[in-house]
Amino acid sequence: MSPAARDIAQATVRTEPDPAPPAEQILAAWLVWRSGRRGPIGDLSENAIDWMATVALAARDFALPMLATVLDDAGVRDRVPADAASYLDYALAANADGNAAIRMQVLAIGEALDAAGVTGVLLKGATWLFQAGPASGDRMMRDIDLLVASRDLDTAMRSLALAGFLPSGTIGTEQAHIHEWPLEHAEHPVSVEVHTALSTRTRMLSGPDMLAEAVSVAPGLAIPSPRHRILHNVIHGEIVNGNRAGGIIDLREAMDLGRLMQASMAGLDWAALAREADERGMGAALAGGLHKASFVSACPVPEPFARDGRGRRHLSRCLIQRRRPRLDRLLRPLANLSRGLAWERDAFALGLGERRDVGARLKVNRRRIVRAWTGLGRLLRG
Secondary structure, three states, X not given: OOHHHHHHHOOOEOOOOOOOOOHHHHHHXXXXXXXXXXXXXXXXXXXXXXXXXXXXXHHHOOOHHHHHHHHHHOOOHHHOOHHHHHHHHHHHHHHHHHHHHHHHHHHHHHHHHHHOOOOEEEEXXXXXXXXXXXXXXXXXXXXXXXXXXXXXXXXXXXXXXXXXXXXXXXXXXXXXXXXXXXXXXXXXXXXXXXXXXXXXXXOOOOHHHHHHHOEEEEOOEEEOOHHXXXXXXXXXXXXXOOXXXXXXXXXXXXXXXXXXXXXXXXXXXXXXXXXXXXXXXXXXXXXXXXXXXXXXXXXXXXXXXXXXXXHHHHHHHHHHHHHOHHHHHHHOOHHHHHHHHOHHHHHHHOOOOOOOOHHHHHHHHHHHHHHHHHHHHHHHHO
């Protein structure tokens, strides 16, 4: 591993390392036993574990480097077959090197924004680059998401353009989306998406609310408060991406939430968070997300969520789907259906706010038809 990768954990926000979770509990989420049932962790040979399926499961969720960390933390690294262990070591080292380069890119973005008097709040994966711990090296990232105040958008886009971040010619976004057209830089590894909104569900968590509580980590850069990172994780994964509707346990999203849960266990008012989530119409999604995060990370679910039947029932449903591949193939597409038909997706783009009158319904349904027709055309063209 390169010196840059080893230095990536030198972050602005410091936390004490957490003790390794119970091996049996965390491995249940990450390993695929050939018997179909969790077995003893003393035998992790090819005879007991389907390592091809295990690696494929983690890779599907962009969590392959995390799997390497999980095995290390569980103290079973020496029991893993040599070829699987070597592959996972490579994945973790390569990802840590990549994250080191992304961190340099983020700092360059911060310098450009700071010179223009703008602060950008890092979202999702990029936040881990400024927090010490394994996530700074094992959290896979495909882009950088950045939130700025609406009043600062034009200034931010100009400052980034002057720094060499230009509209991508290969990737795009929907018109009137929550972020601007993706930006790319010839000397940096990933694209940048500049947001003025966190999702189309603005009533659940707004950009201004997040900006107000954000914590500075470097010139021109901040990260959300722990409370807002938790809420945004659930809004993005469980609701917008449809993981709740599809009964999906996304290993990367759940591990992110588990780590946030562990780091915030003592400092967050969980009862107040539960009330807030219910008021914003996302209580069931938050409870389900936290229970799935506990399953994947082995972090205990805090009260009052531990006793929340909505969370326990959702996790049970997800585990049933996991054990029954045919059922999972039948129900998993509900995630895409939920995402495609979400009222907020079109209402947000049309600027309808909370309107649900006949006129609003006509506009939303007309846009849905246009999107479906456009998507079908792309599918037919290959």
